[in-house]
Amino acid sequence: MEALFNSIAYFVPVGEAEKEIIASLFTEKHFKKGEPFLQEGKVCRHVGFIVKGLMRYFLTEDGEEKTFYFAKEYEFVSNYESFVPQIPSLKSIEALEDTVMYIISYEHLNRLYSTMANGERMGRLIIEQVFVQALQNLNSFYSDTPEQRYKKLLLAHPDLQQRIPQYYIASCVGVKPQSLSRIRKRLSLH
Structure with a gap:
C-alpha cells in the first residue's frame, strides 16, 4: 500500500x-x-x-x-x-x-x-x-498526425511497446495495424 x-x-x-x-x-x-x-x-x-x-x-x-x-x-x-x-x-x-x-x-x-x-x-x-x-x-x-500520436505514446510509455499487442496500439493511435507497421518502419529508418 x-x-x-x-x-x-x-x-x-x-x-x-x-x-x-x-x-x-x-x-x-x-x-x-x-x-x-x-x-x-x-x-x-x-x-x-x-x-x-x-x-x-x-x-x-x-x-x-x-x-x-x-x-x-x-x-x-x-x-x-x-x-x-x-x-x-x-x-x-x-x-x-x-x-x-x-x-x-x-x-x-x-x-x-x-x-x-x-x-x-x-x-x-x-x-x-x-x-x-x-x-x-x-x-x-x-491536431497531430498518427505518426505524432504514436511518438507521443512511446515517449509517455516507452515500456508499453513490449506489453501491448500492436493492434491495440494501432487503435489508440487511430490507424489500422498495417498503417502502424509503415509508421514504425519509417521511424526505424531515421
Whole structure:
C-alpha cells in the first residue's frame, strides 16, 4: 500500500492518521487478463490504483473496439464521466495483464474526502490532472498526425511497446495495424 500512499502524497501531505484512513477505505483486488474493471452500460462504482499490471480503456462503435488509453502501474483507473455523476458508462476498461489494484468505492471515496485532512483538495487535484490529460489526448487526436500520436505514446510509455499487442496500439493511435507497421518502419529508418 506504500505506492498508493506515495501517489496520494504527491497531491497532499499523508501522515500516519491519513494512512490509516486510506488503508481502511481501499481494498486489494486482483483482475485476470481480459477481466473487466468496467463494462459499457454499467455505472462505474470504483476508482482503482494499479500496483501491478495494465488496463485498457476502449469503446465499441459499430461492433469495433476502439482503444483510446492505457493505464499502468502507479496510475489511477476509473471512468470519471460515469463515476462522478453515477450514470452508465459509454466506455469499458479491462485488464490487459493479470493486474493487482487497490480500489475504493464511490461511497468510501466521499468518506475519504470528508475525513482525511486535505481530502477534498486531493480529490480536486487528481480530477484536474485527469481532466488535463483527457483534453491533451483529445487535442492530439484532432491536431497531430498518427505518426505524432504514436511518438507521443512511446515517449509517455516507452515500456508499453513490449506489453501491448500492436493492434491495440494501432487503435489508440487511430490507424489500422498495417498503417502502424509503415509508421514504425519509417521511424526505424531515421
